[in-house]
Amino acid sequence: MKNIKKLVLAGFAGMVMMGASMAHAVDLNGAGSTFDNPIFQKWFHEYYTANQIQVNYQSIGSGGGIQQWLAKTVDFGATDAYLTDDEAKKANGPSLNLPVVLGAVCVTYNIPGVDSGLKLTPKILVDIYRGKITNWNDPAIAEINPGVTLPDLKITVAHRSDGSGTTNIFTSYLSKVSTAWSTEVGWGKSVNFPVGVGGKGNEGVAGIVEQVSGSIGYVELAYCVQNKMAVAKLKNKAGNYVEASVATTTAAAKGAKMPSSFKIMITNASGEDAYPICGFSWVVVRVNQDDPVKGKKLVDLLNWILDKGNAEAGDLYYAPLPDSLVEKVKGAVATIKY
Amino acid sequence: MSSMENQQPVAGNEGAVKPALSFLFFGKLSEVGIGDKIFRAVTGFFAFLILLLAVLTFVALFINSIPSIKAIGWKFLVSSEWDPIRQVFGAVPYVYGTLVSSFIALVIAVPLGLGIALFLTELAPMHLRAPVAFVVDILAAIPSVVYGLWGMFVLAPIMARYINPVMAKLIGAPFFVNTSIGLSFFSAGVILSIMILPTIISISRDVFEAVPNVYRESAKALGATDWETIQLSVLKSSKPGVVGAIMLGLGRALGETMAVTMVIGNNPQVTANLLAPGHSMAAVIANEFTEATGDVYLAALSEIGLLLMVITFFLNVGAHLLVWFTTRNYGRN
Numbered sequence: 001m002k003n004i005k006k007l008v009l010a011g012f013a014g015m016v017m018m019g020a021s022m023a024h025a026v027d028l029n030g031a032g033s034t035f036d037n038p039i040f041q042k043w044f045h046e047y048y049t050a051n052q053i054q055v056n057y058q059s060i061g062s063g064g065g066i067q068q069w070l071a072k073t074v075d076f077g078a079t080d081a082y083l084t085d086d087e088a089k090k091a092n093g094p095s096l097n098l099p100v101v102l103g104a105v106c107v108t109y110n111i112p113g114v115d116s117g118l119k120l121t122p123k124i125l126v127d128i129y130r131g132k133i134t135n136w137n138d139p140a141i142a143e144i145n146p147g148v149t150l151p152d153l154k155i156t157v158a159h160r161s162d163g164s165g166t167t168n169i170f171t172s173y174l175s176k177v178s179t180a181w182s183t184e185v186g187w188g189k190s191v192n193f194p195v196g197v198g199g200k201g202n203e204g205v206a207g208i209v210e211q212v213s214g215s216i217g218y219v220e221l222a223y224c225v226q227n228k229m230a231v232a233k234l235k236n237k238a239g240n241y242v243e244a245s246v247a248t249t250t251a252a253a254k255g256a257k258m259p260s261s262f263k264i265m266i267t268n269a270s271g272e273d274a275y276p277i278c279g280f281s282w283v284v285v286r287v288n289q290d291d292p293v294k295g296k297k298l299v300d301l302l303n304w305i306l307d308k309g310n311a312e313a314g315d316l317y318y319a320p321l322p323d324s325l326v327e328k329v330k331g332a333v334a335t336i337k338y
Numbered sequence: 339m340s341s342m343e344n345q346q347p348v349a350g351n352e353g354a355v356k357p358a359l360s361f362l363f364f365g366k367l368s369e370v371g372i373g374d375k376i377f378r379a380v381t382g383f384f385a386f387l388i389l390l391l392a393v394l395t396f397v398a399l400f401i402n403s404i405p406s407i408k409a410i411g412w413k414f415l416v417s418s419e420w421d422p423i424r425q426v427f428g429a430v431p432y433v434y435g436t437l438v439s440s441f442i443a444l445v446i447a448v449p450l451g452l453g454i455a456l457f458l459t460e461l462a463p464m465h466l467r468a469p470v471a472f473v474v475d476i477l478a479a480i481p482s483v484v485y486g487l488w489g490m491f492v493l494a495p496i497m498a499r500y501i502n503p504v505m506a507k508l509i510g511a512p513f514f515v516n517t518s519i520g521l522s523f524f525s526a527g528v529i530l531s532i533m534i535l536p537t538i539i540s541i542s543r544d545v546f547e548a549v550p551n552v553y554r555e556s557a558k559a560l561g562a563t564d565w566e567t568i569q570l571s572v573l574k575s576s577k578p579g580v581v582g583a584i585m586l587g588l589g590r591a592l593g594e595t596m597a598v599t600m601v602i603g604n605n606p607q608v609t610a611n612l613l614a615p616g617h618s619m620a621a622v623i624a625n626e627f628t629e630a631t632g633d634v635y636l637a638a639l640s641e642i643g644l645l646l647m648v649i650t651f652f653l654n655v656g657a658h659l660l661v662w663f664t665t666r667n668y669g670r671n
Contacts, residue, residue, distance in 0.1 A: 061628030161604030163629025186423035189629045197615045198604025207490050212519050
């Protein structure tokens, strides 16, 4: 059984690393978030090139990553939603939620004759997703968008149908800005959306927005930029209309009051330039490492991610963590015992 | 006469070859009987494995569903609400979507598929039969995600722009009320019908071909037209086989995941309007399982799988009973 698994892992690593030595044993295993996968593959490839230490990451989804980490089949899990108290209990020992990836969720739309940059307030966005505002010519939208000709067109709401960290961040934002949303719907990776159609994955939502005239949806920043989709400017807590970008996302993380557990949703952050719909993705690790060799490798990897990796996050449209946070996370990494 | 004589030695050679081959496989000539017994035991064991697989799947799904069965109970089968945040789970919209989209698929694919199969076996000129059958078999090999992508980017806009308004005008409420989106029960049914067509065509074609030519000749000799021949000699005697073909197609439609989730709109609702978005059982499992956390949530998704298995089972039993009731008097007529 173990041999078969090793073979499968080796095959997978070979496909991903492309050219990395097949004979080299895998040093560290991780599993989880698909949202993190692009940046992880880039990081772990560079890490292998620099240090000859191979990290194999299976992007099977955050839920699966946590399950595998709890079962100790992987050395670290990666998740878009920090561990719940129940999950943390199942780990049988102290664990850490380390924010390593920071991303933004864009609101995209398809309105004939309206370019990128339509302004939206939190209230309008909530009302659209609750089915209270149903037409683009609604006076509330026209009022804050002088000079934009909004057509008499029915709004089609698009959301993710699969459980996702993107939905977690988006609904956390809606819950923070609207008590109606937080009591009627709430926030999580899958929620019971009051209206709209669901698309599977970023590509599913993007496909609906592309196809259906009058639609609105939410997708990851990288996906929006690469597909040149029309993106809304959102009114943040400070009252400024901010477009999603790497810089405005880092600004949001800077303004957040970070608890020592790092368990925080930074949606609707304060700060002049803070983009309001963004959030962390966490790596979960055990404080007490069973294997001293692996434990050291893991700590080295985490420190490398925070020093070197973090600086390159912007290349793939993830936002780098602010320096103050990097120091805090490194402090937490230092508590890992091996 | 001479040709008969030419064949004789060939037949004789075959006879000589056969024991030699069986010697290779089963040892001495006298032990052929034991070989047969072993063969029977081995194949019987394989057949038993299939039964075991079905039972084990059922048991595993049931065990995984226990937390949800305990927490939700019968409400799971009658509630329409699915809210992972509040841990409320009801399967009705998913069951509804699966059944409705599969039913639409059958309504489209069964007449079309049987028509094509009849044309290929009874009416088409010989040189057309093999190429068309070949193309049908290729259709069956297209991955469902390709159908899904095509459905989302090509079919859905066509439905929204051209087909849905026409259906709304022709048939209208309550089943066809136009919406501006092409993602709907109806689109899912259309995609499914295309996907199950090859199954229905190839199996019913084999069934029709298995009808002895004597039947057709007898009908023709009595002065029957082409249609009467098909009706009397082909269709009547192939009823069980055709139902089998339809059931295999239905099985694929019920379990299809990727293509359905891409065109059905993934909105869990129960509505008579076929042009509205819906959801399906297989789609909700595929969508939510990877990121599902919490025992009851995971168990509820397993229970959806269990329910799908039970529904498929009863539909199959129902179909076989139907065949049995409609054909049991056939011999006496």
